[in-house]
Amino acid sequence: MTEFISTSSSLSESSTPPLRRIAIAGASGRMGRMLVEAVREAQDCRLAGALDMAGSNAIGADAAAFLGFTSGVPIVADLRTGLQDAQVLIDFTRPEGTLAHLAVCRELGVQAVIGTTGFSDAQKAEIAEIAKDIAIMVSPNMSVGVNVTFKLLEMAAKALSTGYDIEIIEAHHRHKVDAPSGTALKMGEVIAEALGRDLKECAVYGREGITGERDPSTIGFAAIRGGDIVGDHTVLFAGTGERIEITHKSASRVTYAQGALRAVRFLAGQKAGLFDMFDVLGLR
Template sequence: MTHRIAIAGSSGRMGRMLIEAVLAADDCQLVAALDRPDSPALGQDAGAFLGQATGVAISADIPAALAQADYLIDFTRPEGTMAHLRACRAAGVKAVIGTTGFSDEQKAEIAAIARDVAVVMAPNMSVGVNVVLKLLDVAARALKEGYDIEIIEAHHRHKVDAPSGTALKMGEVVAAALGRDLKQCAVYGREGVTGERDPSTIGFATVRGGDIVGDHTVLFAGTGERIEITHKSSSRATYAQGSLRAVRFLAGKACGLYGMDHVLGMA
């Protein structure tokens, strides 16, 4: 089976990594490459950055792109992703979504769209990160008493949302394991005289700088010991390969909203 794939944000860092991964996969075919209407890359061959002619020109015409595709992979921004997903529903195209920063209203709309077309959505497509999420569930249940929990994440200077979607997902997993609501117990910044730490909180710290692809550490700090569960990405290739695994998973699905835990058989 050949998976016909359209890539959104095709001139960006992640878009290019996705294009490279699709071109290298024997069971995948790049059929469309989308970008913003104001992108200077419009009209260029999607493989030009690799010195490779694909015959696929970068376009801003969403319906035309989806008319050729069975799947869309999207790692863009929430507003663009929502427009793409609405078009996917109209065209009957399945979607793999790695975009982060969605509002609660947007998440609800995505769930509604997934009643008509199959969608995999995850804040991180890395296989390793999703294994870490399972480890965090186990750790949080075992360390629920006497341990303070802090989540530290670092990304490149260009990332526009904070904390990262992956850090928030880690917080959600830990909070759920502890029987807490992350919205009620998260602390996103400390400054000045903050008083003694509330042991029921989950703290977040954000670092932005350079070309850091993505580092995440969850710290369980107890009396006399610390447990740290860390994942470090050195290349976006891991996100691209995870996305292709998600595409292959969706091949047998007509509709529904799935996560990477479903893709990896850990749900």
């Protein structure tokens, strides 16, 4: 089979879902390949572009070659070439690269699903400005389970607002370049907002030496890096005589890819605006 989209002859034309033409940034990376495979398996999606950095050994190769298939979509470094046939870009790369991609998406009217983490406040503001012209969904974690966990944390924080110390512990593979993870920071933001606090003012990132007693108004973070851990996150609410732990563990990046495709489908009904996975999943 050499097609990305297969349809059954038993389906009427009216029952076949409309195709979403998708470009993928970082197409030769671990997450990029997972996305290519997910798009290939989705009946309502088609790979329309594949991007990678200039100088990558993957440039010129077929984006699905690693699967033993021919998609007819080569991996390219030129943004306009990679996006010219796409309706939406999925991007799990680096902040600077993502912003460069979004600038071209804005020019071409291409929507974007962004899973990149590590944006500065200024970069987040730049994304919000671009979203005035195109629809953008940004989430530090596109796992459906993780986003349900965010909702659970919001509920727990409100119920455990006094008498409980809050610590966020995350673990990822040795190749991850930012810490704490974007998911851990989002967890902190959700909890802080539920408590009426500003995470910038109450976050504590690691401890060493004589630190003094713990300030009960703080939210602590600890980051672990090693091996091939896909992503583990635990939020600890530690009270007197009891503790509550809310944990999510990822065993495969496939959950991120499937969440990204749900976001692609959600954006099909949007002309412009900045959205997150709570919008996609109806968790507002």
